[in-house]
Amino acid sequence: MEALHKKIREEGIVLSDQVLKVDAFLNHQIDPLLMQQIGDEFARRFADAGITKIVTIEASGIAPAVMAGLRLGVPVIFARKHQSLTLTENLLVASVYSFTKQTESTVAISPRHLNSSDTVLVIDDFLANGKASQALISIINQAGAKLAGLGIVIEKSFQGGRAELDAQGYRVESLARVQSLANGVVTFLE
Ligand SMILES: O=P(O)(O)OC[C@H]1O[C@H](OP(=O)(O)OP(=O)(O)O)[C@H](O)[C@@H]1O
Numbered sequence: 001m002e003a004l005h006k007k008i009r010e011e012g013i014v015l016s017d018q019v020l021k022v023d024a025f026l027n028h029q030i031d032p033l034l035m036q037q038i039g040d041e042f043a044r045r046f047a048d049a050g051i052t053k054i055v056t057i058e059a060s061g062i063a064p065a066v067m068a069g070l071r072l073g074v075p076v077i078f079a080r081k082h083q084s085l086t087l088t089e090n091l092l093v094a095s096v097y098s099f100t101k102q103t104e105s106t107v108a109i110s111p112r113h114l115n116s117s118d119t120v121l122v123i124d125d126f127l128a129n130g131k132a133s134q135a136l137i138s139i140i141n142q143a144g145a146k147l148a149g150l151g152i153v154i155e156k157s158f159q160g161g162r163a164e165l166d167a168q169g170y171r172v173e174s175l176a177r178v179q180s181l182a183n184g185v186v187t188f189l190e
């Protein structure tokens with residue numbers, strides 16, 4: 001997606017060979033117009049997939065997920081990382097290791113919102129080692145729902161997440177595929 005590539009080139013900051021900082025437009029300050037275009041692109045790619053729910057994980061997946069949900073006309077569920085007094089029922093849970101925070105946490109979705117009648121699109125802002133995606137897939141499987149595919153805003157293709165999802169046979173649509181962050185330069189795969 002050219003508008004996203006341009007934004008990453010102009011406003012992304014390479015922090016190391018592994019970490020790209022995009023807090024100017026994606027996961028701290030948000031560019032609403034770009035986010036709308038991102039949602040439209042996910043909706044276009046999954047238009048014929050029979051999606052009934054979008055599933056993401058808090059916090060940074062929520063913005064692109066809501067924009068895609070708006071365009072596809074389906075509800076958006078975000079897996080919660082924190083306990084809440086309002087989550088009272090038996091929850092669908094999975095463990096996830098956070099790439100940026102380097103901590104393990106439990107994420108949860110209520111079975112009241114996700115069940116075997118659903119066809120799900122997973123949306124997230126980043127795909128790195130795939131821990132967040134695998135946790136969401138585990139929850140979707142526990143619910144007995146069907147997974148149509150995953151929509152990723154920025155994939156770091158040199159880390160293991162994409163290859164693992166490909167090997168598992170899932171459809172992955174990434175709007176920017178970063179091949180390398182070496183020498184402080186962002187190189188795209190396609
Ligand atoms: O493929 P992975 O190795 O799982 O990395 C990708 C995940 O890492 C980030 O989440 P983070 O835990 O940093 O939380 P945030 O959404 O609050 O920024 C990002 O939002 C993805 O969910």
Ligand SMILES: O=c1[nH]c(=O)c2nc[nH]c2[nH]1
Pocket residue numbers: 018019020021022023027099100126127128
């Ligand atoms: O801002 C971010 N930059 C990254 O490189 C990354 N990888 C996973 N999650 C991430 N978030």
